[in-house]
Structure formats: C-alpha cells, structure tokens
Amino acid sequence: MDTANPLLVSGLKMAGDGSEMRKNPTLICVPIMADSIDKMVADMAKAKASNADLVEIRLDSLKNFNPFEDLKVLIKECPLPTLFTYRPVWEGGMYDGDEKERLDVLQLAMELGADYIDVELKVAHEFIKSINGKKPEKIKVIVSSHNYQNTPSVEALGNLVAKIQSTGADIVKIATTAVDITDVARIFQITVHSQVPIIGLVMGERGLISRILCAKFGGYLTFGTLEPGVISAPGQPTIKDLFDLYNFRQLGPDTKVYGIIGKPVGHSKSPMLYNEAFKSAGFNGVFVHLLVDDLAKFLQTYSSIDFAGFSCTIPHKEAAVKCCDEVDPIAKSIGAVNCIVRSQSDGKLFGYNTDYIGAISAIEDGLRARYNISSITSSPLAGKLFVVIGAGGAGKALAYGAKQKGARVVVANRTYERARELADVVGGDALSLDDLACFHPEEGMVLANTTSIGMQPKIDETPIPKNALKYYSVVFDAVYTPKITRMLQEAEEAGATIVSGLEMFIGQAYEQYERFTGLPAPKEQFRRTMSKY
Known part of the structure; x- marks a missing residue:
C-alpha cells in the first residue's frame, strides 16, 4: 500500500487506555437534494447534527432558484463546509437549461464563499480557464x-x-x-496509488464496498444520506450506517475486511452483529455486505490478506468447497462451506461449516424445552424423524448434523433428484416438496426449512401447508428475516414448538467470530444485538 500518499496516513494512534482513537482523513459528505431553499437549510442542520464533515448542495434539485439571493442564503446559513453541484441531465442530473447560465451559477457560488464546486470533465477545461485568477485560495x-x-x-x-x-x-x-463486485477492485487500485486527492466511488448495490472501504484505501470523501432511499447516486448508504454500523471513522489502511457473501445479501444482519462485536473488542476489522455473482472470481480478485474472512450464504455454500485451498473434514462431508478464513501468513483459504452446529443445537434446545428434558449428555434428536426442506448447502448441513445425532432423516426438495442425492449420502429417504403435504408417517416429527421460501420480501410464501404442520413437535426455519416467518407462525398455531432462524444465526456466528478474530465470542452481546432486530 502506498503509505506516501498523505491521504493514507493515520492520525491519532492508540489511546493510553487501549481504546482505538485512530481516525482516517476521509470526509463524509451529505447530499442535500431538497426542492426548496428552506428545506435545504433544514437538511443542512440535520447533516451537522449527524456529524457530517460537509454537505453537497445539489442546485439542480431546486424547483425555484434565484441564484444570487439563494446562494447567499445557502452559504450564510450552512453550518458546514459547502460543496456546490449543479448537475446537468447529460451527466445524470436534473438541470436541463443553458450551459453558460449553469457554469455562471457555479462561478457565482465560488465568489460568494463556497468551499468546493463540482464541475463535469466535459466542460472543466473551459470552466477552469474562465475562473483563472478569480479563484479564492480556499476553494477546491x-x-x-x-x-x-x-x-x-x-x-x-x-x-x-x-x-x-x-x-x-x-x-x-x-x-x-x-456490473460485478470485482469491478470495485479497480477503483481501489486507482485510489490507493493516486498522487492527487481522489474520490473514487462505484454505484449500485455491488459497489457498496467502495463507499465504505474508501476510508481504508485513501479516498478523499464518501457520501452518506440523511435518510434511506433519498440518494444522489445509486447505492449510497445513510450517514447513520457509516457511523453506527460500519464504524467509519475507525477504518484505516491496516483494517481487516470481512463480509457476508451472498445473492441476495442486503437483508443479512451479519454486519450489525460482527461490527458491534469488533468495536467492543477493539478489533481492527470491518464487516460488509458482499453481493457476489461468481464466488471464484470474487476470491481471486480480492486475494490480499487484507480481505481476511467471509461468511458464505445462499447460493454460494457448495461452490465455496471448491474455492478453498483446504476444507475442514466435516464441511467436506457435508459438501458445503459457510465460513472462509484467509491465512495471514500465506493467504491460503480455509473452509469450515458452522451452520449445522448452530441449527442442530437450537433444535435440540427446542426439543428439550418441549419435553422438559434435562439431560444434555444424549441428544433428544436420537430416533426422531427429521424432515429437512431443501438440498442446498444449509440442507446438507442440517441433514448431516441430524444424522450425527441419531435422527432418521427425510429430505424434501423441489427437485426430487437432488433430494434423493442428499438422502443417499446421509442414509435417509427423499420426497418431492409437493409430496411433503401428505407425508405424516408418525406424530411428533421435527421439521427444518433450509430454503429461502418465506424470506423478505416474499413473506407470504411457505414451503408447507398449515394443515400438515400438526404432525410436527418442533419446527425450525433457517430464514430469520422476518424473525417469525409464515411457516413458523402457522406451526405455532398448529401446536408445534418453533425455533427461529435467529437461533441458528447466532449459534453459527459464535464459531465464525472466533475463527475470524482469534478472540472468544461475546455470546451475550450477540444476543443483545440481535434482540434489536
């Protein structure tokens, strides 16, 4: 990493009490996109209260605009440094008028005391030439x-x-x-080697990490919105998330990057869980959402030891087995990896499966509670008929885990052939998902859904009809957004003990956290964090 770049030099180091005081120099800018001057002034005050460093005033969002009077008000009333942008339609903005008038407004903003003005490359030569000799020293x-x-x-x-x-x-x-998350690596490469102040951002959900990790790679500023969805470009996080979720001020060149790899992935609560724990432990890491289309390409592109570990979710758990240099024997026998750790000595990737531990122990707890079993030496799953919905990575993990505990396993899947394949591996039986509604050879069975059926936004979906749930004593759903899925709600109404995917999520996260950090998992804190969601 080019530490000669002044933008990459950390400020404060560790405080005397061991707490992390280092701050990166990357600025946080709030885009102000109101349609009236009054609303803009109100939003500026909110940006100041949110601890922003500056505001970007998008003049092209104003409905009525009197340049001389309005610019004076905006500059006078703004409690933060100002960046004026008057974006034309041809560069993705809303201004669709005379070009000379537009550039004259930016020059006027400069003369009235703006701190920054943003001008598009297409007209920059002409504009900078026109302000030669008139530009105040402070303006950039x-x-x-x-x-x-x-x-x-x-x-x-x-x-x-x-x-x-x-x-x-x-x-x-x-x-x-x-277009792909690997595109962001090229912007990081340009940013870190730049000899001039640079803002390098990649738009869209696949580009989200550019807006967070620019603090690590030396970007001049990033954008954080006041409210979700009120954005000036696709993929902007809120300023609240930059501070509270990603601990943005504490990121620096030596921060290790972790993340949840999935597709979809925006619903995952993993960043909330890990970032809060990292902060409490004083661990110099950040955990981000990673929307990945091609796992092998992602891991090859982000091959630096700075990208130190990943949680892996649908649909990449099986592909992860092939992408790792070494795979834990249990994960290998399951055929799915949900935790990847990069060795800090040689960069090799090690794959593990923590899903089955979290899920099986949560289901066992559910059975013990239902039947008032105090013994923890033997598993309450022994001899039970255990029905797994789904034959993907999580399905394999649960089928394997249940088999290990002495359960009789039945796999139900949309594609019968995949169900049969997994059932053969664990010595169980197979069903198509359509046949599950009529499957009730005995009372008191255990049901585990490992598919994404019922996950936000499709919360009205369920993999099994309500009338079939009365044959189950315990029903588990790996989906945890929402916490109580339609299947769990109907199972409870049918008299079953329900186990939320949140229990599995927390359980599997313990081991991942320890593998990522080498620190003991803060179990109570994990539970407190997840109780908020």
Whole structure:
C-alpha cells in the first residue's frame, strides 16, 4: 500500500487506555437534494447534527432558484463546509437549461464563499480557464466523471485520472457502475496509488464496498444520506450506517475486511452483529455486505490478506468447497462451506461449516424445552424423524448434523433428484416438496426449512401447508428475516414448538467470530444485538 500518499496516513494512534482513537482523513459528505431553499437549510442542520464533515448542495434539485439571493442564503446559513453541484441531465442530473447560465451559477457560488464546486470533465477545461485568477485560495474545484454503464479497465481509469488532472482540478472524482463486485477492485487500485486527492466511488448495490472501504484505501470523501432511499447516486448508504454500523471513522489502511457473501445479501444482519462485536473488542476489522455473482472470481480478485474472512450464504455454500485451498473434514462431508478464513501468513483459504452446529443445537434446545428434558449428555434428536426442506448447502448441513445425532432423516426438495442425492449420502429417504403435504408417517416429527421460501420480501410464501404442520413437535426455519416467518407462525398455531432462524444465526456466528478474530465470542452481546432486530 502506498503509505506516501498523505491521504493514507493515520492520525491519532492508540489511546493510553487501549481504546482505538485512530481516525482516517476521509470526509463524509451529505447530499442535500431538497426542492426548496428552506428545506435545504433544514437538511443542512440535520447533516451537522449527524456529524457530517460537509454537505453537497445539489442546485439542480431546486424547483425555484434565484441564484444570487439563494446562494447567499445557502452559504450564510450552512453550518458546514459547502460543496456546490449543479448537475446537468447529460451527466445524470436534473438541470436541463443553458450551459453558460449553469457554469455562471457555479462561478457565482465560488465568489460568494463556497468551499468546493463540482464541475463535469466535459466542460472543466473551459470552466477552469474562465475562473483563472478569480479563484479564492480556499476553494477546491472537483472535476468529476460519471459512468452509468460500467467500470473501465485499470489502464482506462488511469488515463481518465490523468485527463481530469490536466484540467487543473484540485480533486479528481470518478464514479463508475458495478456490473460485478470485482469491478470495485479497480477503483481501489486507482485510489490507493493516486498522487492527487481522489474520490473514487462505484454505484449500485455491488459497489457498496467502495463507499465504505474508501476510508481504508485513501479516498478523499464518501457520501452518506440523511435518510434511506433519498440518494444522489445509486447505492449510497445513510450517514447513520457509516457511523453506527460500519464504524467509519475507525477504518484505516491496516483494517481487516470481512463480509457476508451472498445473492441476495442486503437483508443479512451479519454486519450489525460482527461490527458491534469488533468495536467492543477493539478489533481492527470491518464487516460488509458482499453481493457476489461468481464466488471464484470474487476470491481471486480480492486475494490480499487484507480481505481476511467471509461468511458464505445462499447460493454460494457448495461452490465455496471448491474455492478453498483446504476444507475442514466435516464441511467436506457435508459438501458445503459457510465460513472462509484467509491465512495471514500465506493467504491460503480455509473452509469450515458452522451452520449445522448452530441449527442442530437450537433444535435440540427446542426439543428439550418441549419435553422438559434435562439431560444434555444424549441428544433428544436420537430416533426422531427429521424432515429437512431443501438440498442446498444449509440442507446438507442440517441433514448431516441430524444424522450425527441419531435422527432418521427425510429430505424434501423441489427437485426430487437432488433430494434423493442428499438422502443417499446421509442414509435417509427423499420426497418431492409437493409430496411433503401428505407425508405424516408418525406424530411428533421435527421439521427444518433450509430454503429461502418465506424470506423478505416474499413473506407470504411457505414451503408447507398449515394443515400438515400438526404432525410436527418442533419446527425450525433457517430464514430469520422476518424473525417469525409464515411457516413458523402457522406451526405455532398448529401446536408445534418453533425455533427461529435467529437461533441458528447466532449459534453459527459464535464459531465464525472466533475463527475470524482469534478472540472468544461475546455470546451475550450477540444476543443483545440481535434482540434489536
């Protein structure tokens, strides 16, 4: 990493009491996109109260705009440094008028005391030439380029930076679009080696990590919105999440990156769980959402030891077995990996399965509670008929775990052939999902759903009709968003003891946290954190 870059130099080190005091120099900017001056002034005050460093005032969002009077008010009333942007339609903005008038407004903002102005590369040469000799010393001109289609090659990005620099820009801004999460690596590469202040961001959900990890790789600023969804570009997090969820101020060049790999992945509560625990333990790591399409490509691209460990969820658990250099024997026999740890000595990837431990122990607790069993030496699953819905990674883990505990396993899956395949491995029986409704050879069975059926946003879905649930004593659902799925609600109404996916989630996270950090899992804190959601 280029530590000569002044943007990468950490400020404060460890405090005397051992708490982390280091702050990165990356600024947090709140975009102000109101349609009236009054609302903009109110939003500026909110940005100040949210501990933002500056605001970006999007003049193109205003419905009525009197430049001279309104700019004076905005600059005078703003409690933070101001960045003025007047984005035209041709660069993804809302201004659709005369170009000379638009650039005159930006020059007027500069003369009235703005701290930054953002001008597009297409007109930057002409604009910077026109303000030559008039530019106050304190003002910084950001020259920006937006690509709403893709993220070019490193070579093309390097040429783009040089082109922006040649305009006389004080700060370079590049915003590209993530077609794949690996696109973000090219922006990181450009950012970390830049000899000039640079804002490098990648738009869209696959680009989210660019907005968080820019603090690690030396970006000049990132954007955080006041409210979810009120964004100036796709994929912006809220300022609250930057501070409270990602501990943004504490990220630096030496911060280790962890994350939850999945598709979809935005619903996952893992970042809440791990980041809070990292913060409490003073562990220099950050845990992020990683929307991954191709696991092998992702792991090859982010191969630095800085990317130190990953939780793995649907649909990548089985592919993860092939992507690791070494796989734990239990994970290998299950055929699914949900925890990947990168060795800090040689960069090798080690794969584990912690799903079955978390889920099986939660189901056993449910059985003990139902039948008032005090013994913990033998498993209450022994001899039980255990029905697993789903033959993917989590299904394999539960079928294997139940078999280990002495249960008789039945696998139900949409595709009968996949159910049969897994059933053969664990010495069980197979059903198609359609046949599950009529399957009740005995009372008091255990049911475990390991599919995503019933997960947000499709919360009205369920893998099994309500009338079939009366044959089960304990019903478990691996889905935990929502906490009580339709299946669990109907199972409870049918008289079953229910076990939420949250129990599995917390249980499997204990071991992952310990593998990631080498520290004991803060079990009580995990439970407190998850009780909020």
